[in-house]
Amino acid sequence: xxxxxxxxxxxxxxxxxxxxxxxxxxxxxxxxxxxxxxxxxxxxxxxxxxxxxxxxxxxxxxxxxxxxxxxxxxxxxxxxxxxxxxxxxxxxxxxxxxxxxxxxxxxxxxxxxxxxxxxxxxxxxxxxxxxxxxxxxxxxxxxxxxxxxxxxxxxxxxxxxxxxxxxxxxxxxxxxxxxxxxxxxxxxxxxxxxxxxxxxxxxxxxxxxxxxxxxxxxxxxxxxxxxxxxxxxxxxxxxxxxxxxxxxxxxxxxxxxxxxxxxxxxxxxxxxxxxxxxxxxxxxxxxxxxxxxxxxxxxxxxxxxxxxxxxxxxxxxxxxxxxxxxxxxxxxxxxxxxxxxxxxxxxxxxxxxxxxxxxxxxxxxxxxxxxxxxxxxxxxxxxxxxxxxxxxxxxxxxxxxxxxxxxxxxxxxxxxxxxxxxxxxxxxxxxxxxxxxxxxxxxxxxxxxxxxxxxxxxxxxxxxxxxxxxxxxxxxxxxxxxxxxxxxxxxxxxxxxxxxxxxxxxxxxxxxxxxxxxxxxxxxxxxxxxxxxxxxxxxxxxxxxxxxxxxxxxxxxxx
Amino acid sequence: xxxxxxxxxxxxxxxxxxxxxxxxxxxxxxxxxxxxxxxxxxxxxxxxxxxxxxxxxxxxxxxxxxxxxxxxxxxxxxxxxxxxxxxxxxxxxxxxxxxxxxxxxxxxxxxxxxxxxxxxxxxxxxxxxxxxxxxxxxxxxxxxxxxxxxxxxxxxxxxxxxxxxxxxxxxxxxxxxxxxxxxxxxxxxxxxxxxxxxxxxxxxxxxxxxxxxxxx
Numbered sequence: 101x102x103x104x105x106x107x108x109x110x111x112x113x114x115x116x117x118x119x120x121x122x123x124x125x126x127x128x129x130x131x132x133x134x135x136x137x138x139x140x141x142x143x144x145x146x147x148x149x150x151x152x153x154x155x156x157x158x159x160x161x162x163x164x165x166x167x168x169x170x171x172x173x174x175x176x177x178x179x180x181x182x183x184x185x186x187x188x189x190x191x192x193x194x195x196x197x198x199x200x201x202x203x204x205x206x207x208x209x210x211x212x213x214x215x216x217x218x219x220x221x222x223x224x225x226x227x228x229x230x231x232x233x234x235x236x237x238x239x240x241x242x243x244x245x246x247x248x249x250x251x252x253x254x255x256x257x258x259x260x261x262x263x264x265x266x267x268x269x270x271x272x273x274x275x276x277x278x279x280x281x282x283x284x285x286x287x288x289x290x291x292x293x294x295x296x297x298x299x300x301x302x303x304x305x306x307x308x309x310x311x312x313x314x315x316x317x318x319x320x321x322x323x324x325x326x327x328x329x330x331x332x333x334x335x336x337x338x339x340x341x342x343x344x345x346x347x348x349x350x351x352x353x354x355x356x357x358x359x360x361x362x363x364x365x366x367x368x369x370x371x372x373x374x375x376x377x378x379x380x381x382x383x384x385x386x387x388x389x390x391x392x393x394x395x396x397x398x399x400x401x402x403x404x405x406x407x408x409x410x411x412x413x414x415x416x417x418x419x420x421x422x423x424x425x426x427x428x429x430x431x432x433x434x435x436x437x438x439x440x441x442x443x444x445x446x447x448x449x450x451x452x453x454x455x456x457x458x459x460x461x462x463x464x465x466x467x468x469x470x471x472x473x474x475x476x477x478x479x480x481x482x483x484x485x486x487x488x489x490x491x492x493x494x495x496x497x498x499x500x501x502x503x504x505x506x507x508x509x510x511x512x513x514x515x516x517x518x519x520x521x522x523x524x525x526x527x528x529x530x531x532x533x534x535x536x537x538x539x540x541x542x543x544x545x546x547x548x549x550x551x552x553x554x555x556x557x558x559x560x561x562x563x564x565x566x567x568x569x570x571x572x573x574x575x576x577x578x579x580x581x582x583x584x585x586x587x588x589x590x591x592x593x594x595x596x597x598x599x600x601x602x603x604x605x606x607x608x609x610x611x612x613x614x615x616x617x618x619x620x621x622x623x624x625x626x627x628x629x630x631x632x633x634x635x636x637x638x639x640x641x642x643x644x645x646x647x648x649x650x651x652x653x654x655x656x657x658x659x
Numbered sequence: 660x661x662x663x664x665x666x667x668x669x670x671x672x673x674x675x676x677x678x679x680x681x682x683x684x685x686x687x688x689x690x691x692x693x694x695x696x697x698x699x700x701x702x703x704x705x706x707x708x709x710x711x712x713x714x715x716x717x718x719x720x721x722x723x724x725x726x727x728x729x730x731x732x733x734x735x736x737x738x739x740x741x742x743x744x745x746x747x748x749x750x751x752x753x754x755x756x757x758x759x760x761x762x763x764x765x766x767x768x769x770x771x772x773x774x775x776x777x778x779x780x781x782x783x784x785x786x787x788x789x790x791x792x793x794x795x796x797x798x799x800x801x802x803x804x805x806x807x808x809x810x811x812x813x814x815x816x817x818x819x820x821x822x823x824x825x826x827x828x829x830x831x832x833x834x835x836x837x838x839x840x841x842x843x844x845x846x847x848x849x850x851x852x853x854x855x856x857x858x859x860x861x862x863x864x865x866x867x868x869x870x871x872x873x874x875x
Contacts, residue, residue, distance in 0.1 A: 483718030551747050554715045557738035558745045559765045559816040566739075569764065573755040654798035655754035 102481060105474035106490070109534065112471065113493050116509055116531050117500050123508025123515075124360075127353035134515050135346050144354035151351075153330030158362050160246045160332040165316030165366035168253040169308055170373065175254075176261045177301075179405050181292035182398030184274065192402070193266065195409040199259040201585070201639060202412065203592030205613050206631035208252045208324040209624055210415025212241045213422065215248065218430050220418045226431035235430050242328050249326040253318065255408045257311045261304065267543060268303035272296050289398060290391035293381060306491065310498035312370055316363045317501030320594035320613045333359055334503045334595075341507060341599065353507060360504040416632055423625030442622030450608075450630065457607040457634065460522065460597075461590035464529035468537040468586050469579065475538070476545045477567070494535045502532075502595045510599045520602040528596045537586040544578035576649065577656070580642035588635035608634065666729055667691050668712075668820045668852040673724035675704045675711060683708060683873040684724075689820075689852040694843070694868035697856045703874025705856040709822045712854065713745055714738030728819050744818030744851070746826035746842070750805035752797035758784070758808055759793030765816040783815045784808070787841065803834045810842055814849060821846055823855040827862060839865050 126132065130141035148154065183189040199207070214220050218235035226232040241248050274296055281291025301308075322332045330336065337359060340352035384391075422428070426437030506528070513524060548571065556566040572579070591609060598610050606614075612627035650656035667690040674684040682704025689695045697705045704720075711722035715738050725734045733741045752761050762780035770776050781793055787807040797805060806826070813821065826842070827835045843865060846853050855866050863870050 549751070550715075551745075551749075551751055552753065554710070554713060554738070555745055555747075555751055557715060558713055558741070558743040558818065558822075559812075560739050560742050560767065561764075562739050563737075570753060574753070576755075650755050652757075652796050653755055654796055 102474055102478045105471060105478055109471045109475050109538075110490075110493050112527075112530055112534060113496055116528065117496060117505050119512055120505030120507070120509035121360075121500070123510075123512040124353050124356045124504060125508070127350055127508075127511060128357045130350060132350065132353075132511065132515075134511075135349060137350060144350040147351040148354040148358065151336070154333075157330045157333040157336055158358070160249075160327060160330075161316045161334060161359070161362050162366050162369075164246055164250055164253060164318070164322075164326075164332065165312045165363065166369055166373070168250050168257055168315040169312045169370060171250075172254050172257040172261050172311060173301075173308055175258055175401060175404055176265055177293065177297055178289065178397060178401040179262070180265055180269075180300075181289040181297065182394065182401050184269075184292065185278075188402065192405045192409070193262070195413075196259045196262060196405060198636075198639075199256065199409065199412055200263060201588040201635040202256075202416065203588070203609055203631045203635070204252075204256055204318065205320040205324060205592070205594060205609050205616075206416065206419075206628045207256050207412055208321045209612070209616065209628045210412050210419055211248070211252050211255065212324060212415075213418045213621070214411050214415040215251075216241045220414065220433075223431045223433050232431060241325055244327050244329075246327050246332065249322055249332070252321050252325045253315045255412050256321075257315065258405070258408055261307060261311065264304045264307040265300055268300045269296075271303065272299050285390050285392065287391045287394040289394040290384070290389065294385045298378075298381070306495045306499075309367060309370070310495060312366050313363050313499050313501050316366045317359055317503045319503065319598075320609070323613055324616050333362060334501075337503050337507070338595070338598065341510070349511065353511070356504050356507045359501055363501045363504070416628070419625045419628045421625070422621045423629055425622065425625075442620075442626055446623055446626045450611075450626070453606045453608050453611045454630065456522075456525075456601075456605050457591055457609070460525050460529055460605075460607065461587045461634070463526045464533045464590045465537070465583050465586040467526070467530055468534040469541075469583050471534060472538040472541050472582070473545075473579070476542060480545075480550075494538055497531045497535055506596050506599050510602070513600065520600065520604040522605065525597065525600050525605050528600045529590045529593055532593060532596065533586040533589050536589045537582045540585045541578060541582035544575060548575060573649075574656075577642070577646040580645055581639070584635070584638035584642040587638040591631065591634045667693065668854070669725075669727040670712070671725040671727060673708065673711065673722070673726065675707050676721040676723070677704070677707075677719065682720075685871060686724075687869065687871065689854060689868075691850040691852055692847045694846070694853040694855055694866040696863040696866045696868060696870045697854065697873060698858065698860075698863055698870055699856070699873035700858055705873060706824050709745070709824050709854065709856060712741075712820075713743035713822055714741045742816070742819045744813035744816060744821045745824065746809055746813055746821070747824045748826060748829050750797075750802075750809035752805055752808055752812070754798060756797070757793065758789075758795045758797050758800070761797065761808060761812050762815050765812045767817055780815065783811045786814075786845075787811045802830060803838065806830060806834075806838045807841070810838075810845065814845055818851065821851050821853040823853060823857075825857050825859075825862075828857070828859065836865075843867075 127137065128144055130137045130139060130143055183192070212219070217238045217240055222230070222232065222235060277295040278291055281295050282288070286294065317334045319334045319338055322335045326332050326335060333355065337352055337355045340348050340355060421435065423442055424438050424440060425435035426439035428435035509528065552570055552574065553566050556570045561569070594609050594613060597605070597607050601607070601610065608627055608630045612624065612631055615623050615627060646656060667688060669688045670685045672684070672686050675682045685708065687695055697708060699705045707716065707720050710716045712726050714736065716722050725732055727733070728741070753764065756764060759777065759780050762783055763776050766776050766779055770779060777793070781790070784790055784792055787810055789804060789807055789811070797808065800808065823842070827839050830838055839862065855862065857863060
């Protein structure tokens with residue numbers, strides 16, 4: 101029976117994407133009988149290109165992708181090179197890693213609450229340093245160049261890339277290479293970049309591509325932090341898609357095709373950057389440039405990493421404080437009074453989105469867990485590791501921009517009149533949850549000492565008993581952590597939930613972003629608080645359950 | 660007595676290969692309470708031979724030949740029906756179970772009542788000099804104690820034969836003699852055929868059986 105699971109997983113990962121892409125491309129050329137499009141034409145594209153500011157929207161999306169990736173990769177490389185295997189590294193790793201579980205929208209709100217003209221940073225400095233008694237009339241959040249948007253993306257993608265890098269490092273003889281390079285007189289940073297980084301980068305390359313694909317097509321962060329006149333392309337797509345005039349859907353589909361093009365060109369541009377950077381690195385290596393004095397670069401990398409943790413966690417703290425604040429005037433650093441009014445008003449309305457968030461998240465996560473475990477068990481049975489092909493399928497949902505295929509999927513669902521159902525939402529979440537569950541479970545699964553299973557079989561236990569009584573309990577911590585990661589991913593989903601839920605199924609995340617426009621800081625604070633707390637609870641459970649089950653078993657504790 | 664119903668463990672033209680290269684081949688009979696020692700350096704395929712006999716050969720390797728246990732061809736059986744008692748270099752006690760839990764897990768299902776199972780496990784611990792440790796966390800035991808529990812776990816499962824994969828190599832000198840003596844004592848008491856792979860001459864001497872050198 102196990103043999104069917106890998107095919108099922110590939111189907112779960114690729115069929116919605118293929119169907120969605122078809123459902124995007126065909127209406128883009130005017131064909132969608134349900135909406136009266138019976139002939140193929142280029143009219144949707146003509147409509148699209150007559151939209152004002154379209155080029156600017158595309159450039160913002162393109163630049164967010166490329167710059168976010170370049171800065172995040174650069175920072176992670178510099179940080180790992182300069183600080184790897186030090187105590188400071190451990191400290192930053194521990195403080196930055198939890199950021200991975202914070203939904204993009206919550207991180208964006210946190211950032212906005214820190215850096216806005218009336219935000220916490222301005223209050224800290226006012227009026228004694230700045231002289232402001234009213235918030236300055238500056239456009240920091242939603243700035244024209246999209247700098248806040250990129251900052252928001254960077255603070256979310258750096259933890260992701262850092263964790264991917266940490267997972268890749270054990271495959272490389274880091275300590276030996278470092279020592280060798282240092283005895284040859286190379287600086288800490290250059291020695292690492294010359295000897296270790298190329299093989300690490302090769303391993304995290306798909307993750308970098310995923311960052312680019314995500315950053316070029318992100319909607320929730322762009323709504324909260326991005327420019328408005330014009331907004332970045334993916335945000336405008338959503339507006340067109342939700343236009344009450346149904347014929348705008350054709351243009352929206354054409355826009356989604358354009359989005360695919362923007363993402364693809366950002367990826368191609370990145371390939372060129374990879375080449376140039378690789379050449380430069382090789383040239384420095386060949387010339388034997390030592391770069392022995394690298395203290396400045398190291399300190400800069402450390403400061404940037406620490407800043408990311410401080411700003412986001414500070415921002416989340418400020419958000420939570422807002423949710424219970426009474427009157428909080430500028431430039432007061434702390435609210436003048438505390439009040440539960442916001443909570444009293446919001447609690448009655450939050451039950452429904454909360455229920456949808458939790459049930460959809462739990463369902464998608466459990467299904468992903470079963471699929472991932474079955475595929476890994478099958479891989480072990482056949483003795484074939486899944487290899488690059490499988491890795492491609494796992495990354496597929498992360499490489500195709502959501503906007504590109506979820507639109508098509510929505511149209512297809514409309515067509516099949518199976519629209520906003522709970523199970524459709526679970527299936528769409530499954531597409532995005534499964535890759536993360538699989539990626540976080542596969543390493544510990546493959547690292548399991550199979551001699552335990554040999555012993556168990558020798559004791560006369562069936563494969564099933566061995567699986568349930570030996571492997572599952574011994575891997576319980578890893579499995580539950582992977583499920584917690586999956587749940588966090590599900591909670592954070594914005595665009596798929598917005599489009600497939602079609603306003604009838606709303607989650608904490610879609611509500612938070614929708615309320616963001618209203619600007620009521622107390623309500624935003626409450627929703628963002630739930631966004632943080634749900635994934636956090638998942639991780640707490642993942643840590644507590646094995647700790648309680650195996651409370652007297654020292655070897656079952658985290659190393 | 661016809662040859663194919665003889666007691667003990669018979670390896671008939673067993674060959675272990677990797678990518679069309681033969682690593683080792685054995686043709687030998689190990690009688691009850693006899694020990695066959697396979698000596699060789701690492702990479703000679705001796706551990707792989709044990710995997711083949713126990714029924715969990717890695718897909719990368721090729722195994723040929725028949726393994727006959729008590730007159731029955733077990734080559735075609737899955738691992739859980741061969742009842743191979745295995746001891747590895749590491750004790751590999753299941754970390755999520757108590758010491759006694761490890762033994763109870765190993766006890767054949769024919770012992771049905773919970774009380775009887777516990778009594779049997781406690782007696783087995785007594786046999787290896789660890790009476791009273793039933794409820795302990797395996798991780799809190801010393802290296803020597805862990806090795807004893809691993810031995811007790813194998814024996815209580817009533818295996819058809821023992822496969823020893825350098826089980827003494829990680830123990831320090833003094834402990835090593837102790838555990839080695841205990842293992843061979845218990846093996847001969849239970850009249851099990853034993854196959855030991857090692858690269859240590861003193862192991863081979865202590866085993867007092869036939870020795871086959873491979874990969875030299």
